[in-house]
Amino acid sequence: MEQKKFRLRLNLFDGIxxxxxxxxxxxxxxxxxxxxxxxEAAPASTSRIRYTVRLQRCVLGTSDLIQTGDEVADNIKxxxxxxxxxxxxxxxxxxxLDRENLRMVWVETEEFEDVLVTLxxxxxxxxxxxxxxxxxxxxxxxxxxxxxxxxxxxxxxxxIEEVAK
Numbered sequence: 001m002e003q004k005k006f007r008l009r010l011n012l013f014d015g016i017x018x019x020x021x022x023x024x025x026x027x028x029x030x031x032x033x034x035x036x037x038x039x040e041a042a043p044a045s046t047s048r049i050r051y052t053v054r055l056q057r058c059v060l061g062t063s064d065l066i067q068t069g070d071e072v073a074d075n076i077k078x079x080x081x082x083x084x085x086x087x088x089x090x091x092x093x094x095x096x097l098d099r100e101n102l103r104m105v106w107v108e109t110e111e112f113e114d115v116l117v118t119l120x121x122x123x124x125x126x127x128x129x130x131x132x133x134x135x136x137x138x139x140x141x142x143x144x145x146x147x148x149x150x151x152x153x154x155x156x157x158x159x160i161e162e163v164a165k
Contacts, residue, residue: 048122048163049130050085053144055115055153056092063089063115065151072119075145075152079136082119084148090114115153117146120163130160 010018055062070084092112098105123138124131130138138157145154 045125046122047125048120049125049138049160050118050120050163051082051138051160052116052118052158053146054090054155054158055117055146056155057112058092058115058151058153060111060113062151062153063087063113066115066117066148070148072117072146072148074136075147075154077136079132080121081132081136081138081144081146082121084117085120086116086118088116088118090116114155116158125162 066087091108
């Protein structure tokens with residue numbers, strides 16, 4: 001009686017599948033067994049900031065509705081984003097094409113106005129972001145959709161400064 005020897009015959013496709021399965025298994029085992037690395041985030045510091053939002057293309061007279069001392073909220077997520085400390089009216093400026101000279105030029109429009117609203121609030125300052133009390137992340141250039149009593153508007157944050165305590 002002859003004893004049959006077990007012979008493993010693999011073609012190229014079977015070999016590739018076997019190598020991939022072993023690689024996936026090794027990766028899963030490695031991720032399950034590696035030790036956790038604790039996050040050492042820098043502690044957030046609490047301070048007060050003053051920032052300016054440029055509300056763009058507001059209807060004429062909107063700047064008269066905004067009063068110093070108004071509490072302003074984010075119009076999308078209802079975060080309280082600060083208290084108004086100053087309001088400044090500015091002309092609405094748009095870039096249009098000068099067809100004679102074939103270049104873009106700035107022109108002031110008379111139908112609308114821009115309003116520079118300065119807000120003050122307490123916040124947490126971390127390495128990556130400034131987070132206002134309600135959870136609103138603040139960065140220069142971010143668009144803020146804000147509302148107060150009798151008005152709302154949107155525009156970019158144009159300046160942020162820390163207020164001395």
